[in-house]
Amino acid sequence: MFEIFGIPSQALFGQLLLGLINGSFYALLSLGLAVIFGMLNIINFAHGAQYMMGAFAAYLLLQHLGIGYWEALVVAPIMIGATGVLIERLLLQHLRKLDPLYGLLLTFGLALVIEGLFRNYYGSSGLPYQVPEALQGGSNLGFMFLPNYRAWVIVLSLAVCFATWFAIERTRLGSYLRAATENPVLVRAFGINVPRMVTLTYGFGVGLAALAGVMAAPIYNVSPQMGSDLIIVVFAVVVIGGMGSIMGAILTGFALGVVEGLTKVFYPEASNTVIFVIMAIVLLIRPAGLFGRGA
Amino acid sequence: MTLTGRLVFAVAALVCAVASAQAQDDVVVKIGVLSDMSSLYSDIGGAGSVAAAKLAVEDFNPAAHGMKVEVISADHQNKPDVGASIARQWYDVDHVDVIVDVPTSSVGLAVNEVTREKNKVFLVSGAASSDLTGPKCSPNTIHWTYDTWMLANGTGKALVKTGGDTWFFITADYAFGQALERDTSAVVVANGGKVLGSVRHPLNNSDFSSFLLQAQTSKAKIIGLANAGGDTVNAIKQGSEFGITAGGQHFAGLLVFVNDVQALGLKTAQGLVLTETWYWDMTEANRAFTKRWQVARPGKFPSMVPAGVYSSVIHYLKAVAALKSSSDGRAVIAKMKEMPTEDPLFGKGSIRADGRKIHDAFLFEVKKPEESKYPGDDYKLRATIPAAEAFRPLKDGNCPLVGG
Numbered sequence: 001m002f003e004i005f006g007i008p009s010q011a012l013f014g015q016l017l018l019g020l021i022n023g024s025f026y027a028l029l030s031l032g033l034a035v036i037f038g039m040l041n042i043i044n045f046a047h048g049a050q051y052m053m054g055a056f057a058a059y060l061l062l063q064h065l066g067i068g069y070w071e072a073l074v075v076a077p078i079m080i081g082a083t084g085v086l087i088e089r090l091l092l093q094h095l096r097k098l099d100p101l102y103g104l105l106l107t108f109g110l111a112l113v114i115e116g117l118f119r120n121y122y123g124s125s126g127l128p129y130q131v132p133e134a135l136q137g138g139s140n141l142g143f144m145f146l147p148n149y150r151a152w153v154i155v156l157s158l159a160v161c162f163a164t165w166f167a168i169e170r171t172r173l174g175s176y177l178r179a180a181t182e183n184p185v186l187v188r189a190f191g192i193n194v195p196r197m198v199t200l201t202y203g204f205g206v207g208l209a210a211l212a213g214v215m216a217a218p219i220y221n222v223s224p225q226m227g228s229d230l231i232i233v234v235f236a237v238v239v240i241g242g243m244g245s246i247m248g249a250i251l252t253g254f255a256l257g258v259v260e261g262l263t264k265v266f267y268p269e270a271s272n273t274v275i276f277v278i279m280a281i282v283l284l285i286r287p288a289g290l291f292g293r294g295a
Numbered sequence: 296m297t298l299t300g301r302l303v304f305a306v307a308a309l310v311c312a313v314a315s316a317q318a319q320d321d322v323v324v325k326i327g328v329l330s331d332m333s334s335l336y337s338d339i340g341g342a343g344s345v346a347a348a349k350l351a352v353e354d355f356n357p358a359a360h361g362m363k364v365e366v367i368s369a370d371h372q373n374k375p376d377v378g379a380s381i382a383r384q385w386y387d388v389d390h391v392d393v394i395v396d397v398p399t400s401s402v403g404l405a406v407n408e409v410t411r412e413k414n415k416v417f418l419v420s421g422a423a424s425s426d427l428t429g430p431k432c433s434p435n436t437i438h439w440t441y442d443t444w445m446l447a448n449g450t451g452k453a454l455v456k457t458g459g460d461t462w463f464f465i466t467a468d469y470a471f472g473q474a475l476e477r478d479t480s481a482v483v484v485a486n487g488g489k490v491l492g493s494v495r496h497p498l499n500n501s502d503f504s505s506f507l508l509q510a511q512t513s514k515a516k517i518i519g520l521a522n523a524g525g526d527t528v529n530a531i532k533q534g535s536e537f538g539i540t541a542g543g544q545h546f547a548g549l550l551v552f553v554n555d556v557q558a559l560g561l562k563t564a565q566g567l568v569l570t571e572t573w574y575w576d577m578t579e580a581n582r583a584f585t586k587r588w589q590v591a592r593p594g595k596f597p598s599m600v601p602a603g604v605y606s607s608v609i610h611y612l613k614a615v616a617a618l619k620s621s622s623d624g625r626a627v628i629a630k631m632k633e634m635p636t637e638d639p640l641f642g643k644g645s646i647r648a649d650g651r652k653i654h655d656a657f658l659f660e661v662k663k664p665e666e667s668k669y670p671g672d673d674y675k676l677r678a679t680i681p682a683a684e685a686f687r688p689l690k691d692g693n694c695p696l697v698g699g
Contacts, residue, residue, distance in 0.1 A: 011512055018504045116333075123595060125338040125552075126528055128560025131536060138538060144508060147536045219536060220501050221528040221558060225335065229501050264505035269468055271505075272497040 014144035015261045021150045023257020024157035025212055029230065030237040030249040031161055032208035035168070038244035039181050039201045041100055042092060045108040047234065048227030049115055050206045053080050054213020055222045056118060059127050069132040069218070076214045077207035084206025088199045111228070118224035126223035153215055160211065161250045168246055177201060233272075236279045241291050248291025322362045324621045326352070326608060327391040329381060329406065330421060332370035335499065335524045336398045338554045340421040340600045344396040346591035347601035350584070351608035360616040367391070371402050378402035382409040392621040393418060393611055396604050400424035400471040410435045415624040418611060420603035423523075423550060424474045425687060428651040432694035435624045437631060439652045440603030441572050443471070444687040446549050447478035449570030449680055453658050454517055454547055455486040462547075463515035464493035465506050465530055467522035472498075475521040475549050491515045496526070503530040507537050516544060523550045528558045535563050552598040556661055556673050564673075567661040572654060572685075573599035573640060574674055580639040596671045606641045607652070610634070644682065649694035656685035 029051060036044045057076035061067035067075060087110065095102045131149045138147035168174040180187040180194045188194050213227075220226055237256055241248030256275055263274045282290060328348050330340040345368045357364040367389070371378035378397065385391035386409070394410065397403045398421025407427060410417035417436040419427055425444040427436060462483050466472040472495070480490050491513045494506050507530070510518045518539065520527050527548055534546060548555070551569040575585040575596050584605070588597050614630040615621045628650075636644040636652065644654040659674035667673065689697055 011508070014508050015505055018502075018508065021504070022502050119333065119337070123338040123554070124333075124335055124341075124525075125554040126525060126558035128558060128563065130560065130562060138536075145511070145538050145542075147538070149536060150504075219533055221525045221532065223335075223525055223558070225499075225525070226501065229499055261505055265509075268494050268496060268506065272500070 011265060015265045016258060017144060017146065019258035019261025020254060021154055021257070022260060023254035024154050025216065026234060026237050026257050027161055027250045027253025028157050028212040029209060029234040030241065030253045031164055031246065032205040033234060033238050034241070034244055034246050034249035035164065035208070036202055036205035038246065039177055040198055042103040042107070043100055044205065045104055046111040046114065047209050048231030049111040050080055050084065050209040051213040051230065052118065052224060052227035053114065054210030055217040055226060057210065058214040058217045059129050059222055072214050073211065077210040080210035081203040081207030085199055085203040088202040092202065093195070115224050115228065122224065124223060124225065126221040129217040129222050131218040149218060156215065165246050165250065233275055236275045240279050240282045240289055242289025243292060245289065245291040248289060252290060322615060322619055322621060324362060324364045324612070324615055325389065325391045326364065326366045327385045327394045328366060328368040328396050328604070329371050329378060329394050330368065330396045331373050331398050334373055336373065336421070338595070339524065339552050339598050340396045340398045343588070343592050343595065343597055343601040344420065344604045346588055347597065347605040348395060348608050350587055351605045355609055355612045357612070362612070362616060364612065371397065373399045373402060375401045375405040379405040379409050382406045386413040386415050392416060395607060396421045396600065398422055398600065400474065401469065403427060404431060404470070407431060407433055407436050410624070416611065416627050418607040420607060421600045423471055425478060426474065428649045429692040429694055432649045432692070432696050434696060435628055437607065437628060437646055437650045437652055439607040440599050442686070443475045443478045445656055445685055446570050447475065447482045449656050449658055449685065450547050450549055450568060451479045451482035452486055453678065454568060455483055455488040459517040459545060460488040461515045462488060462490045462517045462519050463510045463513040464490070464519045464521050465503070465510060466493055466495045467498050467526055468495040469498055471523070472521045479519055479521065479549060498526070500526055501529055503533045504537060507534050507539060511537065511539060511542070511544065517547050518544055519547045519549055521549050524555065527551060528555050531559055531567070532563055553596050553673055554598055561662060561664040561667055561673065564661045565663045568658065568677065570656055570658055571599045572656050573602040574657065574659065576672060584640055602640045606638045609638045610636045647689055648697050649689060649692055651686055653682045653686055655682050656680040
């Protein structure tokens with residue numbers, strides 16, 4: 001076994017892989033944010049709360065309706081996505097002509113309200129949720145023990161990220177969406193219902209957050225504050241990747257997961273600040289973010 | 296003025312006079328419950344501590360002692376500056392006589408200083424740092440329920456004695472985590488064990504896999520978790536996923552509350568060894584208290600923290616009743632130390648010169664899912680640590696109040 005900077009290579013490979021796993025959560029969450037920002041020009045601060053709602057939905061479905069993990073992967077994002085549609089229709093829609101700052105304030109307020117409600121009903125300690133039967137256990141890779149569930153998280157996250165990128169950048173529907181962002185009036189003139197498309201896009205972005213929440217339920221503590229712990233990091237990821245850039249959000253998500261993982265080996269105390277240091281540097285050198293299309 | 300008019304006036308004057316005499320006779324006490332009401336420790340203390348303080352007042356029956364007692368509460372948000380400024384406001388403006396609970400050691404230490412300066416009373420239940428009865432001890436403070444030394448001594452000693460002689464710590468990087476790691480390392484080494492290493496994580500960390508991997512590579516038999524609340528829950532949950540327990544290593548949750556066990560679920564938490572000074576299902580009196588407490592907190596179970604709030608408030612009110620005054624904080628504390636303690640939840644006990652309340656501690660093991668018969672049936676008793684051994688010996692604390 002050889003060493004790199006005094007750290008056994010075995011440990012280093014393990015940490016790299018773990019970084020990728022965490023990165024897949026960052027990627028999935030920042031993807032939803034990027035989609036919403038790119039298409040609606042709204043900075044969705046309620047994203048963390050919606051991620052938390054996804055995890056709670058998984059728990060409640062299991063507890064009250066006996067619906068397990070696999071079904072919850074589909075049902076929970078649809079349910080929470082539907083609440084997103086409602087929020088867009090009832091609230092966000094009216095802010096479209098205003099400065100994006102208003103959307104930010106509104107969604108930030110919503111996040112606080114949602115978290116407060118959940119804390120009131122379910123307390124702050126959290127709720128139990130088990131890893132599904134089929135994915136329990138794991139395999140020894142030689143340099144680390146990889147739980148099956150974590151492997152599944154990487155695979156699913158990559159698949160969802162790729163599918164979303166493909167749908168937006170490479171399909172006809174995606175081209176309508178992108179066109180509607182550029183010039184909604186013209187697109188409407190072609191007979192396309194732009195407001196409905198925007199509403200559904202927000203619902204989809206929220207659904208992505210909820211999906212990440214369901215995926216997180218078996219490994220993280222399902223508690224009302226789980227989203228607010230994560231959302232700030234995810235915002236940093238989006239800023240580094242470039243606001244609104246789909247590919248940027250995905251790649252940066254994975255890359256920063258790895259950077260954070262490495263920090264945990266060399267200097268664990270800094271692991272929660274390293275992302276912000278990178279953000280500061282990137283903003284100094286490339287204000288539009290690594291993959292941004294210019295400010 | 297007519298006759299009736301004069302009569303009414305006279306009666307009214309009489310009533311006023313009686314009422315004011317009554318007010319002068321009554322000792323008025325204001326209890327402030329300062330806790331985490333909205334964040335990670337709010338299930339441990341929070342509204343549950345407020346409910347416990349109210350029950351204590353009810354059971355004490357102030358009217359029978361010619362006293363009037365009011366309970367108020369506030370949220371310190373786990374921030375020492377917020378906690379200290381609420382304490383000042385309460386003491387200076389709102390005429391609060393005593394502050395109780397205060398989880399989060401950093402906030403507890405701040406309130407400790409304000410209380411000393413204002414000569415009021417501070418009854419700690421939620422905060423853990425053993426420094427509160429060590430170098431930072433105060434003639435205005437009593438540390439009631441538990442502390443880091445007691446946790447380390449209970450869980451640490453028991454595990455080393457049953458073969459867990461090599462340790463690796465995963466520690467929350469702030470005052471409490473560091474104190475807990477320090478106290479536990481000392482116990483491990485003193486009992487012939489060895490500490491192989493440790494890693495410090497930021498407070499409120501969600502992903503522990505990287506730290507767990509380091510703990511796994513260390514090959515230590517025991518992974519000591521010197522953290523609390525959501526951090527402990529996340530570490531244990533992810534540890535079971537990474538096959539830590541299946542691989543023969545064991546977790547030692549150095550501060551685990553019944554609420555954390557429920558957040559983990561028995562399937563994940565089973566076999567975990569932990570130390571507490573009170574468990575809701577241990578005695579008939581505890582169960583009766585829990586039932587009354589659940590009126591305010593439906594579906595939840597009290598940890599040792601609200602129980603300690605109850606017990607400390609009862610004893611405080613007894614001391615005030617004996618002195619017939621709550622104005623001199625130091626005198627009340629001196630009286631509390633002089634009187635033996637007794638209440639339905641903690642039984643008989645005493646308070647030492649350094650402000651440490653002394654009672655038994657219990658080593659529990661979390662039940663297997665099939666052993667749990669009803670909701671909240673989570674622990675089985677492994678050992679009772681007698682009061683005399685449960686807490687740090689008086690002479691070892693470096694408390695300036697203890698004459699050497």
